[in-house]
Amino acid sequence: MNKIALITGATSGIGEATTIVLAKLGYNTIITGRREERLIKLKATLENEYSIKTLHLCFDIRNQEETLNAINSIPAEWQNIDILINNAGLASGTEKMDDVRWDKWQQMIDTNITGLLFLSKEIIKFMVKNQSGHIINISSIAGINVYEGGSVYCATKHAVNAITQGMRIDLLKHNIKVTSIAPGMVETEFSLVRFGGDQQKADDVYKGVTPLSAQDIAETIEFVVTRPAHVNINDILIMPTQQANAYYTNRG
Ligand code: NDP
Numbered sequence: 001m002n003k004i005a006l007i008t009g010a011t012s013g014i015g016e017a018t019t020i021v022l023a024k025l026g027y028n029t030i031i032t033g034r035r036e037e038r039l040i041k042l043k044a045t046l047e048n049e050y051s052i053k054t055l056h057l058c059f060d061i062r063n064q065e066e067t068l069n070a071i072n073s074i075p076a077e078w079q080n081i082d083i084l085i086n087n088a089g090l091a092s093g094t095e096k097m098d099d100v101r102w103d104k105w106q107q108m109i110d111t112n113i114t115g116l117l118f119l120s121k122e123i124i125k126f127m128v129k130n131q132s133g134h135i136i137n138i139s140s141i142a143g144i145n146v147y148e149g150g151s152v153y154c155a156t157k158h159a160v161n162a163i164t165q166g167m168r169i170d171l172l173k174h175n176i177k178v179t180s181i182a183p184g185m186v187e188t189e190f191s192l193v194r195f196g197g198d199q200q201k202a203d204d205v206y207k208g209v210t211p212l213s214a215q216d217i218a219e220t221i222e223f224v225v226t227r228p229a230h231v232n233i234n235d236i237l238i239m240p241t242q243q244a245n246a247y248y249t250n251r252g
């Protein structure tokens, strides 16, 4: 069996592009997400074009029973997971602290923090058994800056940063590498999801800017996973040239 990578949120954007890059590197892939038709299509592409094996697991990462059933269904020969990409996540809405949308806040917390932790604890068991592995957590500039209307999304990414640091410390003795990738603006389905399907609002986010692409992040992950065994890249902050941070963007 080739090396194995598990990518959460592989149905779109950064997760999908990263899956393809890892397949090109020869990794057999375990791909996850809620939209099964997309997982099936991606599995066919990976197996036909890159001749690697793919296992698709369809579940909502907020649902712990579904997540556990999916992880428990991984056959023994797939359990030696070398790389875990904790990518599934979202921002939902831009409500401010005095304009509460509890359902959206709960969705972000349950997906970006609780879901990431719940799945990680299961995969870490396999990595500890093997005394090797590499966990890559997708954070954000939102894990560094807090901006208006983004408090809860930003809080989730600040939490991802704390979890990353904690994993790095606690898993050190097990020879498990832990990396954080924190992108600025990446044009994916992220803004469409944040604005509840409003394409115009999503397009406006990238007006006058050449944003990062999902491929840019996938290639950054390629660099991270191809370092020698003794090298770990702890943290990468990657921005479009036209964006300084969450507050300053040069729109030409
Ligand atoms: P996309 O919306 O294109 O992809 C998000 C992925 O997450 C999808 O595959 C989706 O799959 C999955 N996902 C969301 N909710 C759930 C859930 N409840 N259960 C299982 N899977 C879920 O956005 P991106 O590719 O941009 O986002 C990927 C990561 O990158 C996120 O963590 C995001 O916060 C982060 N990020 C994005 C930036 C950007 O500007 N785009 C910048 C910085 C960080 P499905 O819907 O099929 O379940």
Ligand code: 8X3
Pocket: 091, 139, 140, 141, 142, 183, 184, 185, 186, 246
């Ligand atoms: C996504 C990028 O700028 O919306 O994490 O926080 S931003």
